[in-house]
Amino acid sequence: MPSSTSFNHETVSLDGEHFSDCEFRDCRLTFAGGEAPVFRNCKIVDCEWKFEGAAEQTLAHLKAVWNAGGKAPVQALIKEITGGGR
Structure with a gap:
């Protein structure tokens, strides 16, 4: 479970992940239909959503x-x- 992490210009796989106090900036966020991700107090800025x-x-x-x-x-x-x- 990533916590207090900054993701910048990265591809991040979301399936089954739990994120807490994270920031996603200019990332590609991918979801393939597995377990839904959990976001707690996260900030998502200028990201691309990719569904697979x-x-x-x-x-x-x-x-x-x-x-x-x-x-x-x-x-x-x-x-x-x-x-x-x-």
Whole structure:
């Protein structure tokens, strides 16, 4: 579990990681669909998000649902993720 670490211009794999009081600046953050990462009191500045494997496939599925006329369920999911439904 990285703690109080500064990541700068690095590629950081997020799957299954727990980060506490870390800063990510100008990094590539990759997620492949494993265990969700945990961020506690972290700062993320100008980073690129890269989704691979199962995570990439899930996003492709949501895009296909959206394009097939399923905007409402995708929007409901986004609302749930952002806390807009509470």
